[in-house]
Amino acid sequence: MSNLKDDFSGLRAMFVNCTLKRSPEQSHTQGLVDASAAIMSRHGVEVELVRAVDHDIATGVYLDMTEHGWEHDEWPLLFSRIIAADILVIAGPIWLGDNSSITKQVIERLYAGSSMTNASGQYVYYGKVGGAIITGNEDGIKHCASNILYSLQHIGYAIPPGADAGWIGEAGPGPSYLDPGSGGPDNEFTKRNTTFMTWNLMHLAAMFKAAGGFPVGGNQRTEWDAGARFDYEEHPNPEYR
Known part of the structure; x- marks a missing residue:
């Protein structure tokens, strides 16, 4: 443990809970979010928690x-807070084996900003780190997480190893994560994955912070639009295929 980085002060994390339940109704997803957020807060990360359904978010793929x-x-307003964060964790429940409608809506709105660029001319989400948290009482953690993580990396977020965590009970109607006797908060697999995900998010975000962002080179939209082609050959010689 002597080489373990312990202080992540200066990092900011945003957890967006995509439950269908408005506050103050209990959200089982929030229970697992809180476990991850507590580790971050304990190590100096400035954490913000948002329940998307509490906000009047329009449907669409434009910023406003x-x-x-x-x-x-x-x-x-939410977008400005997300952009200010080094770490974004999209959390939500499983319904009908898939992500919630709110999760899909948040991802669509994130996509709306994906053509923006940062000070280096890269897409605006470059240098930021993404993760996923899933809860439910039906199968689908890996399916839901893969959709979220693919979407985040596609728009520019970097995904560290083990960037997802989740809990599901028995298939079919049954207890949810925070229900008495569910076993969710004590599940060793879920606790381990949540902990590893949290630390890997902090480690990668700290690496980007120390480096001044994601490396620049061959990935600047502004340079491409200005005519740079970064060694891309328009008509590669088939002899070298």
Whole structure:
């Protein structure tokens, strides 16, 4: 343990809980979010928790849907807070074997900002780290997590090893994570994966922070638009295939 980095002060993390339940109704997903967030807070990370369904988030794939016919849209404010975070964890429940509608909505709105660029000319989510937390009482943790993690990496987030954690009870109707007797909070597999995910998110985010972001080179949208091709051959010689 002597080589374990213990202080992650200066990092910011945002957990977006995509439960279908509005506050103050109990969210089982929040129970697992709290376990991960507690580790981060204990080691100096500034943590923010958001329950997306509590906010008036419009449906669409633009940054501000009030410019596209919607009367209200709280996403621009939430987006500014997400952009300020080094770590983003999308958390949510399984319904019908898939991510919740709120999870899908949040990912669609994240996608709306994916064409923006940072100060280095890279896509705006470069240098940020993403993870996923899933809960439910039906199968589908890996399916739901893979959808979230693919979506996050596609728009620019970096995904560390073991970037997902989850808990499911027995298939079919039954206790959820925080229900008495569920065994969820005491499940060794879930505790281990949640802990490893949390530390790996902090480690990678700290590496990017120390390096000043994701390495620049061959990945700048602004340079590509200006005509740079970064050694891409328009017509590669088939002899070298």
